[in-house]
Amino acid sequence: xxLLRCHILGFGKLSDxxxxxxxxxxxxxxxxxxxxxxxxxxxxxxxxxxxxxxxxTQRRLESWTERFKPWRGADYGGIVWCELSDGxxxxxxxxxxxxxxxxxxxxxxxxxxTRRYAQQKNSDVLFARALLGMPKxxxxxxSVIRENRAAELDSSDSIRDRIANLAATGDEEQSxxxxxxRLDEALETIGSDRAPTRPLRQAQERLxxxxxxxxxxxxxxxxxxxxxxxxxxxxxxxGRLEQxxxxxxxxxxxxxxxxxxxTVRSLEEIAARLAAVRNELAGSKSAxxxxxxxxxxxxxxxxxxxxxxxxxxxxxxxxAAALERHERARAGAGExxxxxxxxxEAEPQRITEALVRFAGLSAQRGAVxxxxxxxxxxxAALGRSLEGLPAVVRExxxxxxxxxxxxxxxxxxxxxxxxxxxxxxxxxxxxxxEVRRELARHRTLGAAALVAAGIxxxxxxxxxxxxxxxxxxxxxxxGVVELVRFGRKRAFVRGAREEIRALEExxxxxxxxxxxxxxxxxxxxxxxGASGLDEFLAAARKGAELRRRLAEAEGRAAKLECDAxxxxxxxxxxxxxxxxxxxxxxxxAPRVVAEVKAAVETFRRNLRRFRxxxxxxxxxxxxxxxxxxxxxxxxxxxxxxxxxxxAILTQSGVxxxxxxxxxxxxxxxxxxxxxxxxxxxxxxxxxxxxxxLAEWRARLDALAVEIADPxxxxxPPGLDAGVEEKRAAARLRAALDAQARxxxxxxxxxxxxxxxxxxxxxxxxxxxALQRLARNRAAFELARDTLAELEREQQKVLAPQLNYAIxxxxxxxxxxxxxEVKVDPDFQIWxxxxxxxxxRSVEDLSRGTRDQLYLALRFSVLDLVSAGFEPSxxxxxxxxxxxxxxxxxxxxxxxxxxxxxxxIILFTCREDVHALALRSGGWVVELxxxxxxxxxxxxxx
Numbered sequence: 001x002x003l004l005r006c007h008i009l010g011f012g013k014l015s016d017x018x019x020x021x022x023x024x025x026x027x028x029x030x031x032x033x034x035x036x037x038x039x040x041x042x043x044x045x046x047x048x049x050x051x052x053x054x055x056x057t058q059r060r061l062e063s064w065t066e067r068f069k070p071w072r073g074a075d076y077g078g079i080v081w082c083e084l085s086d087g088x089x090x091x092x093x094x095x096x097x098x099x100x101x102x103x104x105x106x107x108x109x110x111x112x113x114t115r116r117y118a119q120q121k122n123s124d125v126l127f128a129r130a131l132l133g134m135p136k137x138x139x140x141x142x143s144v145i146r147e148n149r150a151a152e153l154d155s156s157d158s159i160r161d162r163i164a165n166l167a168a169t170g171d172e173e174q175s176x177x178x179x180x181x182r183l184d185e186a187l188e189t190i191g192s193d194r195a196p197t198r199p200l201r202q203a204q205e206r207l208x209x210x211x212x213x214x215x216x217x218x219x220x221x222x223x224x225x226x227x228x229x230x231x232x233x234x235x236x237x238x239g240r241l242e243q244x245x246x247x248x249x250x251x252x253x254x255x256x257x258x259x260x261x262x263t264v265r266s267l268e269e270i271a272a273r274l275a276a277v278r279n280e281l282a283g284s285k286s287a288x289x290x291x292x293x294x295x296x297x298x299x300x301x302x303x304x305x306x307x308x309x310x311x312x313x314x315x316x317x318x319x320a321a322a323l324e325r326h327e328r329a330r331a332g333a334g335e336x337x338x339x340x341x342x343x344x345e346a347e348p349q350r351i352t353e354a355l356v357r358f359a360g361l362s363a364q365r366g367a368v369x370x371x372x373x374x375x376x377x378x379x380a381a382l383g384r385s386l387e388g389l390p391a392v393v394r395e396x397x398x399x400x401x402x403x404x405x406x407x408x409x410x411x412x413x414x415x416x417x418x419x420x421x422x423x424x425x426x427x428x429x430x431x432x433x434e435v436r437r438e439l440a441r442h443r444t445l446g447a448a449a450l451v452a453a454g455i456x457x458x459x460x461x462x463x464x465x466x467x468x469x470x471x472x473x474x475x476x477x478x479g480v481v482e483l484v485r486f487g488r489k490r491a492f493v494r495g496a497r498e499e500i501r502a503l504e505e506x507x508x509x510x511x512x513x514x515x516x517x518x519x520x521x522x523x524x525x526x527x528x529g530a531s532g533l534d535e536f537l538a539a540a541r542k543g544a545e546l547r548r549r550l551a552e553a554e555g556r557a558a559k560l561e562c563d564a565x566x567x568x569x570x571x572x573x574x575x576x577x578x579x580x581x582x583x584x585x586x587x588x589a590p591r592v593v594a595e596v597k598a599a600v601e602t603f604r605r606n607l608r609r610f611r612x613x614x615x616x617x618x619x620x621x622x623x624x625x626x627x628x629x630x631x632x633x634x635x636x637x638x639x640x641x642x643x644x645x646x647a648i649l650t651q652s653g654v655x656x657x658x659x660x661x662x663x664x665x666x667x668x669x670x671x672x673x674x675x676x677x678x679x680x681x682x683x684x685x686x687x688x689x690x691x692x693l694a695e696w697r698a699r700l701d702a703l704a705v706e707i708a709d710p711x712x713x714x715x716p717p718g719l720d721a722g723v724e725e726k727r728a729a730a731r732l733r734a735a736l737d738a739q740a741r742x743x744x745x746x747x748x749x750x751x752x753x754x755x756x757x758x759x760x761x762x763x764x765x766x767x768x769a770l771q772r773l774a775r776n777r778a779a780f781e782l783a784r785d786t787l788a789e790l791e792r793e794q795q796k797v798l799a800p801q802l803n804y805a806i807x808x809x810x811x812x813x814x815x816x817x818x819x820e821v822k823v824d825p826d827f828q829i830w831x832x833x834x835x836x837x838x839x840r841s842v843e844d845l846s847r848g849t850r851d852q853l854y855l856a857l858r859f860s861v862l863d864l865v866s867a868g869f870e871p872s873x874x875x876x877x878x879x880x881x882x883x884x885x886x887x888x889x890x891x892x893x894x895x896x897x898x899x900x901x902x903x904i905i906l907f908t909c910r911e912d913v914h915a916l917a918l919r920s921g922g923w924v925v926e927l928x929x930x931x932x933x934x935x936x937x938x939x940x941x
Contacts, residue, residue, distance in 0.1 A: 001131055001870040002903040003043065004089070005081040010074025011045075011096075012038040012067075019925055023083070025899035027917035028907045030927035036907040037147050039927070040875045041068060043905070044144060046080040046094045047128040048136040050101055059122045065096050084131070085870055092127075103127075133869030142861050147877040147907075183784040190777045200777060203770040210763045217753050224749045227742055234739045241732040248725035250707075255722070257703040264700055267684060267693050274680040281673040294648045295664045301645050302657055308638040315634060319627040326620035329613050336610040342581065348604050351581055355600045358574035365567040372560035379553040386546045389539060390529065404537050421507040425500060432496045435489055442486040449479030805860035806853075813852040813890055821853070829853060848882040852891060855879060859898050871902035878908055885912065892916045 002023040008014045014035050019028075030036050041064055050065045070076055077095035084090070090113070093104040103125050105113045117127040129135055134142070191198020196205075453476035457469070530536035575596070587599045645657070654660045688696065806821045810831075820832035822839070829842040831853065842850055858874075866872050876895075880888050892913070895904055899922075908914065917924050 001085070001873060002083045003080060003873055003905070004083055006043065006046070006078060008039075008042055008078040010070030010072065010076050011042045011078060012069075013071050014038055014042070015070055015072050015074040017928070021903075021905065021925065022923040023903055025896055025917070025920075025922040026903070026905045026925060027914065027922050028905060028925045028927065029909070029914045029917070030907075031909050034909075034927045036909070036927070037877055038068060040144070040146075040877050040905075040907055042078060043080065043873075043875055044140065045096060046078065046092050047132075048139065049094070049103060049124050050096045051122055051124045053136040059101070061097075061101070068096075131870045132872045133866055134872060138865065139872065142858050142865065143872045143874050145855075145858070145874075145876045145879045147881075183780050187777060187780050187784070190773055190780070192777075200770075200773045203766060203773055207763070207766040207770055210759060210766055213754070214756070214759045214763065217756060217759065220749060220753060224746065227746050227749070231739070231742050231746065234735060234742060238732065238735050238739065241728065241735055245725070245728040245732055248728040252722055252725045253703065253707055257700070257707055260696060260700045260703055263687050264693070264696050267687055267696065270680050270684045270687070271693075274677060274684070277673055277677045277680065281670065281677060291652055294652070295661070298645065298648050298657060298660060301641050301648075305638065305641045305645065308634055308641060312631065312634045312638060315627055315631045319624065319631060322620055322623045322627055326617060326624055329617035329620055333610060333613040333617055336606055336613065339607050339610040342607060347581065348607060351577075351600055351603065354574050354577040355597060358571060358596060361567050361571040361574060365564060365571060368560055368564045368567055372557055372564060375553050375557040375560060379550055379557060382546055382550040382553060386543065386550060389543045389546070418507055421503055425503045425507060428496060428500050428503065432493065432500065435493055435496065439486060439489040439493060442482045442489060446479045446482030446486055449475045449477075449482060451479075453479060805863055806856045809856035809859055809894060810853055812894055813856060813887070814849065815886075815890065821856075823857070829857065846882075848884065848887055851879065851882050852887065855891065855894075859894075862902070866902075873903040873905060874898075876904065876906045878910075879906070880908070880910070880913060888912060889916065892920070896920055896922065 003021050005018070005020050008017040008019075010016075012035065019039075028036055028039060045062075045064075050061050052060045052062055075095065076097050077093075080092040080094070082090050082092065089108040091104075091106040091108070093106070095102050102123075103114065105117070105125070105127055107113055114125055114127075117125050117130050119125050128139070132139060189198070191200040191202075193201060193204070195201050453472045453474075455472075457472045530539060581603065587603060649655065649657070649660060652660055652663070654663060691699070803821050803823055806823065810818065810821055817834055818831040819834045819837070822830040822832075830839045831842065831845070832839050842853060845853070862872060862874070879895075880891055883891055895906065898904060906913070906917075914924065916922075
């Protein structure tokens, strides 16, 4: 199949676009964002439609349909014209979208051919699958390369299945893989032990349920027999419980008689005690009127009085001790009264600063005096060293080094002049020698020419005739010219000799100047007694250094003298600042740092002691005042308490607190008797209840008549006859209820159970169904394993064919760098290096090599999967993104050859690919964006 032309109504950014394609190689050239990937997706969608593969009954669209909706509101779709291998041409009219998606396939004559192709329930027409022999996911995996994704091969399962189908039967509907899928579907339909919704598991569960039902029926039969035995036991138990209830009732009546007898005895005892209490209460009636309400206050006041007396005594003892301590502090502060004139906070700091300054200046003065003496000794030593030098270098009147440098400069200039004169003299001498050689040559030539002229004149050779005269004249002319030149050169030689002689005299004079010293330097050198100029200059430098160091030492000594005077003045000032305060407190110290420091320490210690004594005196004074105030307050409070106690005793009519407390206790006893009488009356009312004592006696007599033996045996300890009667009645009712429920269970025991024969019949049917399903599953599993083994054998046959096809293409692409390619059933690729012969995974290769390998793999797979069908067009978007120039040329040549077997549409923005396409004669399609860019570039140029 070859795509010849397309007209895009609207698809993404492309609208109203006509493009023409040709069989073979087509290169769609455009810059980035111009619509190349959009055009590629349009061609794929036009062939295979917008519906998702594998969903046959629902109109579920691919995700790209929403992304590529027209930008400019045009109709969503377009037309593609294609030509089949038999020459027939088709028009594919395709519109996209969920609601408006439709497809029409027409012949060149306009005939509608849509119904010739299979159509799914979601209205998708499978015409591209029928023509190309590939489902949609296989076409997109092998025939389509998305942008920069040449090394990605999706749907490897679909590719493997397709190859296996063609190798096995040549028919996709009758392939081993399809058979395996159908066997898996059959096994899935039967299910397994872990599939609760499948027939096998359901049959197992049905068989287990019937077995459980049979077991439940047997268990129910056993339960029925047990219930029947329990019913007989219940009847015997009910008889015993009725007897127990009658015995409990008799015990209750006997217990009631005993309770009535106890109540009567208790009421008689309470009446006797109540009479005694009332008699005693009548004798102490006067005590009830005593005013005991002030007892708590009296007790509180008595306790406060004792506490206040103790506190007053303690406060007076503390006051005496505080007065003693105050007196000691006052006496101590009086001994140091002269320190009171000083500020206790600022004076220690000030005198400490003065001491530190005095000590520092004293130490600094000693250091300065020592340094001054050192400088003086150094200056004396330098003076003695300077006296040991010659007198001419001892004084600083002449800079002999400068004079020596100046003399050296003069000698150097004279030497340079001598050198220049020597060079000029040599040049003049050489030139004079050359002139002399020329002079000899002119003289020789002139003489020879004259001799030759004489020979020609004298010889008169007859054969020459007049020519002899001509020769003679010529030689005579040459001789004359040479002699003239000789005369001129001779005059030049005499002048040159004079100049050379003058130069030699000048050179001798310059040499004499260069070898002599100036007169003053020569006299100084003689006076110093030095053996040479270098020794004289060394002595001069030493004298200058000694004079410099002597001046520096004398300057430092003078500065140290000034520093010593300033330090002495500062030390005197600091000592004066110390002497005043020390004299004010009677301390004397000479100008010795240690003694001054000791006096200052004594001053600071006494001042600190005075400050502590003053603080203690003031604190003790405040303490004394506080204690005196506390003593007065406690004495007043004690008097107030005693006054209140007297008032309470007077009001009560007693003499002392002891008598007041005795009267209060008598009143409390009377109140207790009254409360005891009220308690006995309440106890009597509680026991009597609503009856009188006479009525209780009558009830006792009636119970004695009802019970034949009221004095019968006592009940066991802890046994309550009433409770026992209630328990017996409750047990009897429970036994009767259990008997009724048991009768009901016996009557309804087999209502919800089937018969044994029915259960056994269903068990036989379920077991047969389970055996049938198990046999079918075992047969399907055996068939699946056998077919899987056949598929593996087929893959062993197909692998060499696929590997050979890939190797042939990959060898051309990589230039023989790899010698072998292996592709396993999961399309994992391995290559063998040509040099090391090692197998390497495709993941270890560079991106460019991977792209080459997968490109060869795609074309090889296409050869296998599309055999017998229309050749599939290949849509390649930037397949050479990772290629260098050498790889690009090799890959382009392979693609161009592949274009001879199938149509290839290559989308690119690379100029080098565009140039290769033009150079190789490929069909180049430029999108409108490319034309606008080129137009803009041309107008800009």
